[in-house]
Amino acid sequence: MCHNVIDGRYHTECGHFVGMHSEVHDCWRPNCLFSRRHLHSGCKSQSCIRLMALPVKNPIRISPTTCGDCIAIERAAAATTTTTTRS
Ligand SMILES: [Zn+2]
Ligand SMILES: [Zn+2]
Ligand SMILES: [Zn+2]
DSSP states (O other): OOOOEEEEEEEEEETTEEEEEEEEOOOTTTTTTTTTTTOOOOOOOSSOOOOOOOEEEEEEEEEOOHHHHHHHHHHHHHHHHHHHHOO
């Protein structure tokens, strides 16, 4: 089965993976709908694979920090706390 390979950055601090670029890994099977070797156009064959396998994460960069999302959440939380203390 074909699957997406997602290149990205892995943040060790929060354990999140941030995808930067993804591409389809071709399984080269003639009975796979997603393969460039797939034999049928407008395929109606029951034996053909119609599902992609789960995407594979490929961490090409490792950051010993928290990801952008987590930083934003932390900042938002900090902002809320400051406003509550002020009022
Ligand atoms: Zn395939
Ligand atoms: Zn087919
Ligand atoms: Zn994170």
